Amino acid sequence: MGSTLSQKVWERHVVRRAEGEPDLLYVDLHLVHEVTSPQAFEGLRLARRRLRRPELTLATMDHNVPTNDAAPEEISARQIEAMAQNAREFGIRCFPMGDPDQGIVHVISPQLGLTQPGMTIVCGDSHTSTHGALGALAWGIGTSEIEHVLATQTIWQKRPGAMAVSVNGALPPECSAKDVILGIIARIGTAGGAGTVIEYRGSTIRALSLEGRMTICNMSIEAGARAGIVAPDEVTFAWLAGRPYAPKGPLWELALDEWRALPSDDDARFDREVTIDATTLRPYVTWGTNPAQSVTIDERVPSPDTFGADANREAAARALRYQELRPGTPVREIAVDAVFIGSCTNARLEDLRTASEVVRGRRVKPGLRALVVPGSMRVKADAEREGLDRIFREAGFEWREAGCSMCLGMNPDVLRPGERCASTSNRNFEGRQGPGGRTHLVSPAVAAATAIAGHFALPSDL
C-alpha cells in the first residue's frame, strides 16, 4: 500500500520510533513570535540551556504590534522588547517592527521562500497549518513544546490520521478559497478533522493560486485538524522559484526531484474521505460564534429549532443571543459597524487586489469603520506599488502597517462592545475581536462589498 503526502513527510522526519512512545520528529523550521515565546525562553535560561539550531529558527513580532503610527501600549512594548532581547541573547534572526520583512509569521515565511515542500514546520500559533499549502507538514504547538523545540530541534508527536477532502469543479462566480474552506467546515464541523492531517485535493484546489491554498490550509484548525496540506505542483514551484531562501542552481534541481515524489501515491489509503462539489458553493457568512455556524449569503439566519441534537440547539440559541440576531433574518439585511480586511487567512496581495477591485471608485458607507491591514510589510509595499493603498484610502478605508491586528484584538484595533464586524479573519468566537464584539467571517470580496453597502453584500449587489 502506498503512502499519503503527510505520511511521507512524517516518515522522513522520524528521529526515533519505539513501541509505546510517540515518534520523535525533527523540526526543519521553527517560527517564533512575541506572545507565546517569552515563557519558553525563560525556561531555557532557568535550566541554562541554549538553542540547538538557531539557524532553523525565525522570529518576528506580529500579534500585538500597533498597525498605525502609535507607539505600542506599554505592556505590549515589554513583550516586543522581550522578543528582541531573546532573539539577541539566543542568536535568532528576528524581523522586528519597522523591518521591511516584518509581518504575520505565516505570511512572511512563505514569502521569504523559507516554507518549502516536504518540510516540518512548527510555531506557537494554531494557524501554522497555513504552511501546508506548499506541501509542508506544519502545525501549532504550545509554549512548553516551543521550549522543547528550541532546546532539541525535535518534538514528540503521536502519528495523526490522514483525511482527504476532495473539492472538484469550477468555483461559481464571486466564490473564493475562503468560501471553499467555510463550506468545508460547515459540512464537517469544528471537530470534523480531529486527530488528522487534512489533505485538500481535487481540481478546484489544483486550480487555486498558492495564496488561495494558504487560505484553505490556514483554517484547517477550525475544522479541528492538526494540520492541512496540499500536494506541491507546478503552481508551488513557480511560487517558490527565486525567493530569497529557496534553493538555487543545482540544489533547486535536487530539491525539485524530491518534491515531485511527495504527492500521495495512487493506492494510498485515507482514514476518512469527504468529497465536495465546488459548483454548489456560494459565498458564506458565519452567523454564530464558531466557524461551522455559517450559511450562504443568500440564506437567512437559521432557527435553533432546525438543529437536531439538544447540545447543538442550545449552542445555536446561545450564539444567536450573543450575536443579537433573530432567526429568519435575511443575511443581506444584517448591518455591520466595522469591516476588517486582514489576518493570516486573507491579507496577502491577491486578497488585497480582489478587495480593491470591489471598492475602486466607491465609498465606504458613512459611519462604518473599515480597515485594511496587510499581512506583511512586503505585501504592503507590493500593494502600494500597484496603487492599491490609494484605492482603499479614496474609498474611505484606513490603510495600516502589517500585523495580526483586529483578528484577535491584542493591539488597539478592537471592536467596541456590541459592534458587529464583517471580517476576513478565521475566528468568530465570542469577544475574539474585542470584548462584546460580534464577528462574521467572510471572504475579501464580500468584506469589501459589505463595507460599501453597510450590510452583507456581494460585489454584484452593488
Place this chain on the structure above:
Amino acid sequence: MEPVRHVVGRALPLARADVDTDQIIPSHWLKRLGRTGYAAGLFEAWRRDPGFVMNDARYDGASILLAGANFGSGSSREHAVWALREAGFRAVIAPRFADIFKSNALANGLVPVELAEAIVTRLVDAVRADPATEIAVDVEQRLVTAPGLRAPFALDDHARSRLLAGLDDIAVTLLREADITAYEKKRPEWLPKVR
C-alpha cells in the same frame, strides 16, 4: 512538573461544547511574560454573568472541570492551561479535547480525561444534584470513580508515565541526542537556514 497520580475532589459542571481558548483566557491576558498571574482571567467574560456556573459558591474549590465536546479548541495558547491550573483545576473531563489543548495540558500536569458523552452527562447531573459529590481520577489505573460510577478512560502509556513521573520532556529527549545528531547528518543540503 510535579507528578500527578490522583486527582480527587469536587467538580465544576461547565457542560458546554466547543469552548475555545479565547473563552478560557481572553487574548489581552496573553501580554504577560511569565507563567503565573492568569487565574483572574479564567473565563473572564462569562464570569461577568452572575448566573455563570463559576459564580455559584457551591462549586468553590472544585478541582475537576466537567466540560463538553471539543474543549480547548482554537488558539494554541498554553495560558489556557496555566489559568485552569492556577484556579485550582487538576483535571478536565470532557467527551473530546482539541489536540493542542491536550498536549498543553499534559505538559503541565493537568489531566485531560476523555469519557463518552453519556458518562460526562451522568457526572454533570450528579454534581448538579449534589455539588459536594466527590470524583476521583486515578491516573495510574486510568479510571474515574464517582458514587455509583466507575469509568475507565484512555491515556496512552507515554502520557501516563509522564504524568506519574512529572518528567521534564527536554531532559528525556536530550538522552536521545545521539539519535538527533545522526538524523541531522543525513538532512538534505538544500533545506533552508535562516541567516
